[in-house]
Amino acid sequence: MTEPLPRPRRKNPLGRTRLPLSPQGARSRTAHGLTAAAAEGRFRLQTCADCGAVVYPPRDACPQCLSPRLPYEDVEAGGVLVAETTVRAATDPYFRERVPWRIGTVKLDAGPALVAHLHGDAAEGGRVRLELKLDKSGAPVAIALPERDTPNMQDDPQLRELTSDPKYRRVLITDGRTAVGQAMAKAFSEAGSSIVFVGIADAWKPFPGMGALRGIERVEIVPFDMTDSESVTEQAEQNGGRVDIIVNTAEHVRAGGIIDRRGIGIAREEMDVRYFGLMRLAQAFGPVMRFRGADGVNSASAIVNLLSVYALMNWPAYGAHSAAEAACLSATQSLRAELRPGGVRMVNVFFGPLDTEWFQTVPPPKVAPAALARAVIEALKRGVEDVFVGDVAEDVRARLAVNPKALERELAS
Amino acid sequence: MSVSSLHAFARAVTSGGIRVVDLTQTLSPEFPTIVLPPEFGQCAPFRLEEISRYDERGPAWYWNNFTVGEHTGTHFDAPIHWVTGKDLPDNAVDTIPVKNFIAPAVVIDCSKVAASDPDFVLTIPMVEAWEREHGRIEPGSWVLLRTDWSKRPYAGYAGLSEDGAHTPGPAPDVVKWLVEQRDVHGLGTETIGTDAGQAQHFNPPYPAHFYMHGKGRYGLQCLANLDLLPPQGAVIIAAPLKIKQGSGSPLRVLALIAGERA
C-alpha cells in the first residue's frame, strides 16, 4: 500500500540544499527508440518486421532470424513480476543516496524479460503493467506498476522520482490574463499544488475573469511581464526559490502571413512574448530550478511550454505566428539539455487552434482551454515531455511522421 | 536681451532665484502606455536591456539599450502625428523650429472636479472663468490642464474599464476656440493623451489631436508636478529628440518659475 505523501514541511533556511545528481544517461542509438516512446508516454519495443518477434534489450539484429528490420511498435505492456530485489548498495552516486531501491524482472506477455523499476504496489508473482518514463538524466527506463490503480499511487517515491507530479509543488503560471492561463490556475489548484502563482502584466489593464481568478484557492497573483526583463528577474529573485513548476501560458496569436503584413511591429511583439519571453524566463528561473532539482518532495521539477503545433510545420494562415512558435520550440530543445543536469524537465505541449478569440474564424475541431489544462496536469503526472493535445495536433504529428513535405503543401492549401 | 541678462538667468537658476521644476514621469517598464484595439499596432512600452554592468560583458562600465515608443511616458506630440497635420511644413520633431521648444505656460487647475469625475471635460466657459481670475491667455502659451492625475496609482491612472478609458480632457469646442481665439502653443495634460479617455466618441473624435495638430500646434502628455506651478508665469522647456521625421518623443519637460530667493 502506498503511504499518502505527507505535506512537506517548510525548508530549514540554514540547511544545505541537496544537489541534483543524474543516473547514468548513456544509451545506444538504437535504445533511443525507447527515449522517443517514453517522451510521449507510449510503450514500444522493437518488433521484427520479418518474423514478428518482440525484442529487448534494444539491438541491431533479430535474435530469432537475424533480420535488421527492427522498428519500434506499440506492444502490450502487461506481464508478470517474476522476481524482485531491493538494492541497498549502489555504485552510482545518484542511486547510492536513494537506496533502498526496488527493481525486478518482468516477463512480458509480449515475450521478453525486462528489468524494471518497481512501484511499491507491484508484488512479486503478480501481474504488472509497464510504462516507459524518462528518468532524471532524460534517459528511458521502465517502471512496473500494479495492474490496477491503487490508492495514493502517484505518491510512490520511486514513481514520483520519474514524474513531475504537481501535488504539493508550487507552480508559476506566467500569464493569467487569458482563458488558458485561468484554466491552468484552476487545474493546478485542484491537482493539489500548494501555491499557484499567477503572473499578471499591466495590472492597470483590466481583463475578463479577473475576479474569478482571485477566488481560486491558493492562487497568488504576482506582477509578471514576459516582455520585461526586469519584471521577470524581479519575480525570480522574490519567488524563484519557491517555484517548482512553471507553465508558460504567455501567448501571442495573430492571423496572417508575412508578406500581407506591413512592417515588423507585430512580429517584434510575437518574438518578444514568445521567444525572448521564454529566454527571459529561462535565464531568470533556470539556475535556481536546476539548483533545486533534488530539493525534497517539492523539488523543482518542470517547465511546461505551451506551443502551437505549427511550430513543427508552418501554417501560412498564421504564418508569422508559426515562425515565432518555431523559434520558441528550438529554444526549448536547447533548454531541455541545459536543464537536464538539474533533473528539471522541459515539457512541450503542442496543440492546434484553441477555442479562444484569436482563432475565432478557424473551424472546429479546436482545443478548449480546460482541455489544455487537463492535458498539462496529466503530462506532469505521467512524466512525459512531448504532448499532443487535440485532434488537429495528433493529425499534424501523424502526417509529419510520414511525409513532412506533403504536410507543408497541405497546410498551405 | 543682453549676454549679461542670460548670465543673470543662469546664476539665478543655480542660486535658486529661478526654480526648475521637473514635470517628467520617470521612464520605467511599469509606466502605463496608450492601449489601442489589439488589431492595431501598439505603442511600445519602455524596456531596458542591460548591455553590461561591470561584469564579464563589460568589466568597467554599465550601460543599457532601451526600446520605447515615440509616445511612451512623458512625451511630445508633433503635428505630423495626426492625419490633420500631415502636410504642414516643419511638422516633425526634427524640423520644428527649435525656438518653439521654449514657451510660457498657463496652468488651469481642474483637480477638484476631476477627482470625482474621471470623464471630466474642459469647456469654454470654464476657461473664460479661469481667465477672469488669472488673466487672459497670451498667444504662444502652453495650456496645461492640471487634474492631479499624475498622483494616481497606475490602475486609476490609465482609467481603463470595459468600455475603454475614463480620463479627463478637453471638449471639442474648447480646443478649436483655444487655437482660433487664443493662438495657443499647444496643450499639455497629466493623463495618457491630450484627449479625454472617451474622446473616440466626441465629434470630431480626438479633438485635441484633430485641431491642435491640424493647426501645427503641439501636445505634451503624462506631465507631473503641475500642482507646483503658478496659474501664470511659468516657462516650459520641452525639446523632443531630433528623430528623423519623428512624430514625437519622450523628453524631459522642465518648468522655470520664481524661486524662494526672488
Place this chain on the structure above:
Amino acid sequence: MSGTLRRRRAYDGVALCAPVTIPYRRYSTNTAQWWIGRALQMLTQQAGLRPQDVDGLSVSSFTIAPDTGIGLTQHFGLSPRWLDHVPFGGASGVVALRRAARAVEAGDAELIACVAGDTNHVDSFRRTLASFSRFAQDAVYPYGSGGANASFALIARNYMNTYGARREDFGKICVAQRANAMAVPHALMKNRLTLDDYMAARAISDPIHLFDCVMPCAGAEAFLVCGEAAARSLGLKPVRLLSTIERHNAFPQDAIQLRGGWSLDAGELWSMAGVRPEDVDFVETYDDYPVISMMQLEDLGFCQKGEAAAFVRQHTLTNDGSFPHNTCGGQLSVGQAGAAGGYLGLVEAIRQLSDAPLGTQVPNANTGLVSGFGMINYDRGLASGAAVLARIA
C-alpha cells in the same frame, strides 16, 4: 543434425603446469599490465624459461584498456606465434585452456603462457560496471546501479522461489569455503566465518547479503599449457587434461537464469574424460555467488536439477570433507581479481593435482573438476565452461 556431427576429439598428451598466483591486494595503484607482467615473470622463472621462449600467449583482463593482447606482446617483448585474447570473465580460464590445448596438440605452438590479471583502483569497480556491455548500459545499470549483486539477487530470488533453497544452504557453502581459505596466506578475508555471521550480515540486494559477495581486488594468475613431454623436460610436474566443454548464451528462452550451458554438454564432458561425477575428488566451481555454485553442481551432474541445496546439506564441503569444494576458499574468501577470478579455480586445481596447494591439500586428489561462468551481459551469465583434470602418476 546431431547424427552427422563428428565426435569431438579427446585430448592427447596436453599438460597444464607451473601454476602461478601473484598475491592479491585490495587496491593497487599499479596497472593491469604490471600485474600481468608479474605473473609472466614468475611463470617463466618457475619454468626456467626466458620470456622469449614462450611461443604462445593467452591474455584475459578487464583493465588493460586501451590495450588488448596484441599491445602486450610489444609491452613485454614477446614474439609469439600464437596469441589469444579471452575476455570471458569467470569462464576465461577454461576457455583459454581449450584454445591453448588444441594449439599445442596441432603443433601451432609449444609453450603457451595463459595469464589473467587485473588491477583495482578505488573507482575501478564502478567504472567497469558503468560501461560493462551495451545491454547493461541500456537495460540494467540505470535500474539502481546495483551491479552484479542486484542482477544475481534476482537470479537467487527466483532460484529460491522455484526450488525452495534457503539462505542457510548458501551459507553453508560460504562457511566451508572460508574454512578452506584460512590456510591461504594471501586470502583477503582473514576471519573465520560462522553460519550466524553469514545470516546476520547486512543485506546488499535482497536476498544477497554481504558474505554472498566477492571482494573485488587486484591480482594475477597464470599457468603453462604444453605437451606432457615438454613439461617434464622443463622439470615441471604436469597435470593431464581429460576433457572440456564450453557453451555461451544457453537457454535464452528462460525468463530468469535457472541453469547454465553445462546442462547441454555435461554428458560429453564426462564421456570424453572417461570418468563419472562420483569419481571426482574435488570440485572448483565459479563462485561469484553461492547460488551459481549450486547451479553448477546440478548442471554438471552431481545432483538432480533443483536438489543442490539438499546436496549441500548432505555433504561436508571442506578439504577434509565428503565433497571438497573450492579448495583454496574460492573468490568468496580469497578475493576476485577481475578476470583472474576465472583462473582461480583452474590454477588451484593444477596445484591440488601436483601437490602444491596454497592452502590445505585434499587427500588422494587424483581427479578434479573446474567450472567457469561469467559475463553478465544483461540479466544472466552468458559464458560457461568446464574441464576435467587428472594427476599424472
